[in-house]
Amino acid sequence: MTKDAILSGALLNIKVNVMSEKKLAIIATKGTLDWGYPPFILASTAAALDYTVEIFFTFYGLQLLKKDMKVQVSPLGNPGMPMPLAMDKWFPVIGTAIPGMQSIMTMMMKNKMKSKGVASLEELREMCVESEVRIIACQMTVDLFEMDASSFIEGVEFGGAALFFEFAGEADVTLFI
Amino acid sequence: MADFDQELDASGLNCPLPILRAKKALGGMTAGQVLHIIATDPGAVKDFEAFAKQTGNELMESKEEGGKFLFMMKKN
Numbered sequence: 001m002t003k004d005a006i007l008s009g010a011l012l013n014i015k016v017n018v019m020s021e022k023k024l025a026i027i028a029t030k031g032t033l034d035w036g037y038p039p040f041i042l043a044s045t046a047a048a049l050d051y052t053v054e055i056f057f058t059f060y061g062l063q064l065l066k067k068d069m070k071v072q073v074s075p076l077g078n079p080g081m082p083m084p085l086a087m088d089k090w091f092p093v094i095g096t097a098i099p100g101m102q103s104i105m106t107m108m109m110k111n112k113m114k115s116k117g118v119a120s121l122e123e124l125r126e127m128c129v130e131s132e133v134r135i136i137a138c139q140m141t142v143d144l145f146e147m148d149a150s151s152f153i154e155g156v157e158f159g160g161a162a163l164f165f166e167f168a169g170e171a172d173v174t175l176f177i
Numbered sequence: 178m179a180d181f182d183q184e185l186d187a188s189g190l191n192c193p194l195p196i197l198r199a200k201k202a203l204g205g206m207t208a209g210q211v212l213h214i215i216a217t218d219p220g221a222v223k224d225f226e227a228f229a230k231q232t233g234n235e236l237m238e239s240k241e242e243g244g245k246f247l248f249m250m251k252k253n
Contacts, residue, residue, distance in 0.1 A: 047200075048196050048232075049232060117218075119190075119194050119197075
């Protein structure tokens with residue numbers, strides 16, 4: 001009787017420990033400044049909460065792996081982006097067509113973030129790397145866009161969808177960004 | 178004000194930096210030590226509650242004083 005009680009108590013303990021190890025899987029598909037934040041914020045925060053995290057970067061998400069991230073933000077295709085003086089009514093298409101306008105907007109947004117104490121993308125990415133978030137680049141997309149893997153940060157693994165599912169299949173939270 | 182072993186001033190930093198910095202600071206501390214955190218981000222209040230619950234580090238104190246949010250977290 002006591003042996004059974006001890007055994008079931010031990011099994012329950014093991015189950016609880018395994019259950020408390022949560023996993024987060026993210027697919028990052030976008031390569032703009034505003035879309036770069038969600039994967040890095042979520043991954044670094046989850047890692048701080050003792051989650052095991054894996055991010056699979058594919059398509060334009062690969063821009064976020066470049067050593068020199070030159071990602072920009074644009075009101076084009078971003079309905080609902082707040083703009084002063086009701087500019088959102090006409091600016092997105094006409095204003096963005098002006099050469100250099102996107103760079104100006106990107107600089108303005110980066111400055112705003114800095115003044116409000118929001119971390120830069122580079123800093124968040126660094127925190128992810130430090131917290132041992134597993135970073136995987138989609139091999140197929142690298143080949144497709146003929147990207148130079150040496151332009152990526154250190155520690156990037158290369159793989160395909162099956163590699164992603166190996167982890168995502170066990171994940172508690174899986175996000176498509 | 179209770180005793181603490183280390184202080185982290187996260188004033189002016191927004192989500193998720195207060196949590197990330199706290200995690201880093203706690204990593205360099207031993208079990209039983211207390212970290213005093215100062216933050217100005219109002220979201221940090223709920224964030225630290227969730228952080229304590231999820232990681233098992235005890236949130237001993239959480240209060241607002243002089244426009245800042247002060248936390249005492251004990252490493253488990």
